[in-house]
Amino acid sequence: MASKVLDMVLDHTATLIAARRQIALLKEFLESVYFGEGGGEAPNIKSFDTFFADRPDDAVHVANMRAWVEKIFSYVNGPSLYALFEEIDTDLKKVAILTLYTPVPLPSEEYVKMCQMVRELTGTRVLIDDKVDLELPAGGAFVWKGVYHDHSLRSRFTREFDGFKQLVQSL
Amino acid sequence: METFFSTAPLFWVLLAMVGTGILVSLVALLVVQLRNNAAIHHLTFPVYDYTVKEAQQRANEILAKAEELARTVIAEAEHKSVELVRERTRDSEQAMAEYQKVLAALLEAQKQSLGAYVSGAEQALAALPRALSDEVERSKHAMAAQWDALAKRTEEFQATLGADVKRAVSDELAKEMESVRGALATYRQERMNLIERDIVAILEKATALVLKRELSLKDHADLARESLEAAKREGIFTS
Numbered sequence: 001m002a003s004k005v006l007d008m009v010l011d012h013t014a015t016l017i018a019a020r021r022q023i024a025l026l027k028e029f030l031e032s033v034y035f036g037e038g039g040g041e042a043p044n045i046k047s048f049d050t051f052f053a054d055r056p057d058d059a060v061h062v063a064n065m066r067a068w069v070e071k072i073f074s075y076v077n078g079p080s081l082y083a084l085f086e087e088i089d090t091d092l093k094k095v096a097i098l099t100l101y102t103p104v105p106l107p108s109e110e111y112v113k114m115c116q117m118v119r120e121l122t123g124t125r126v127l128i129d130d131k132v133d134l135e136l137p138a139g140g141a142f143v144w145k146g147v148y149h150d151h152s153l154r155s156r157f158t159r160e161f162d163g164f165k166q167l168v169q170s171l
Numbered sequence: 172m173e174t175f176f177s178t179a180p181l182f183w184v185l186l187a188m189v190g191t192g193i194l195v196s197l198v199a200l201l202v203v204q205l206r207n208n209a210a211i212h213h214l215t216f217p218v219y220d221y222t223v224k225e226a227q228q229r230a231n232e233i234l235a236k237a238e239e240l241a242r243t244v245i246a247e248a249e250h251k252s253v254e255l256v257r258e259r260t261r262d263s264e265q266a267m268a269e270y271q272k273v274l275a276a277l278l279e280a281q282k283q284s285l286g287a288y289v290s291g292a293e294q295a296l297a298a299l300p301r302a303l304s305d306e307v308e309r310s311k312h313a314m315a316a317q318w319d320a321l322a323k324r325t326e327e328f329q330a331t332l333g334a335d336v337k338r339a340v341s342d343e344l345a346k347e348m349e350s351v352r353g354a355l356a357t358y359r360q361e362r363m364n365l366i367e368r369d370i371v372a373i374l375e376k377a378t379a380l381v382l383k384r385e386l387s388l389k390d391h392a393d394l395a396r397e398s399l400e401a402a403k404r405e406g407i408f409t410s
Binding site: 142 | 274
């Protein structure tokens with residue numbers, strides 16, 4: 001059951017932060033349904049919309065979740081809710097992470113394209129952990145399987161400086 | 172004495188009768204007491220039972236209410252914690268926006284000062300070859316002067332000493348020349364290394380500042396994607 005929920009999340013997110021946020025929002029909503037002051041109704045898309053109606057900060061995540069959240073309501077129930085989310089957290093830690101460093105934060109569509117590319121290359125479910133490195137001039141550096149790779153303009157500049165060095169040495 | 176003994180049996184009879192009466196009344200009293208206790212117990216037990224059951228029921232009701240209250244408190248605490256996190260996130264985003272504004276201003280100021288520094292460094296670099304050759308020229312002249320002075324002393328020394336002394340001095344002079352040449356080469360190399368280190372750092376910083384200001388978000392995204400493509404060509408993701 002936990003794997004089904006996590007599959008839904010991973011199919012609709014590209015970054016680690018988005019995945020974590022959507023899981024937290026789902027948990028918050030289900031807690032209010034099963035343990036809140038409501039009448040004990042089963043969760044449905046209408047109550048989901050009502051719950052997040054006045055949350056403009058999460059509007060993007062909520063809009064993304066509407067595409068899949070209704071499908072998982074049949075998998076959850078009150079007594080096993082916390083066990084389910086503990087299992088989801090454990091499974092999320094096993095997902096492969098690509099830590100990507102860029103000089104500026106990029107639009108989310110770009111992360112989706114890059115995540116899709118890496119998933120096709122590796123054949124595994126990958127999430128991007130996006131970080132900003134102000135020391136990078138342009139391009140990107142990333143960490144994959146614990147190894148740091150610098151393919152930014154900084155590394156190219158260092159490689160191509162040899163020509164300039166030779167010029168100075170010939171003087 | 173005869174009177175006493177004639178009435179003695181009557182006294183004892185009376186005494187016996189009184190004792191018997193007392194005994195009988197005591198027994199009757201005991202029986203009545205026992206029956207009363209049984210009756211009291213029979214009357215009060217239902218009341219006791221009812222009281223115990225009612226107290227138990229009340230205790231169960233209180234426990235149920237307490238559990239319900241606990242669940243409500245937990246749900247409310249969760250909701251409040253999420254709100255708190257959201258507020259903190261909003262605050263940190265505002266702080267981030269402020270930080271970025273200040274950073275942009277700092278970068279602009281740094282770019283201007285660095286531009287001046289870069290042009291100064293470029294001028295210094297342009298003047299460097301001539302400075303180096305002047306230095307080498309001066310060293311050559313100094314060395315030539317030294318050599319001249321040394322040659323003169325040698326001639327004088329040679330004039331006063333024999334042929335063996337002359338040869339020994341010549342050997343010594345050749346070694347001295349070799350070490351001077353080595354010192355010059357080392358000096359030249361050290362100066363080159365110094366220039367190399369500083370120029371690399373200056374050009375890196377200048378390039379970083381210029382690119383960050385001039386490139387659009389799309390350009391940054393394209394370059395980031397190109398980095399992943401380069402990694403793909405190197406086989407990093409398939410190894």
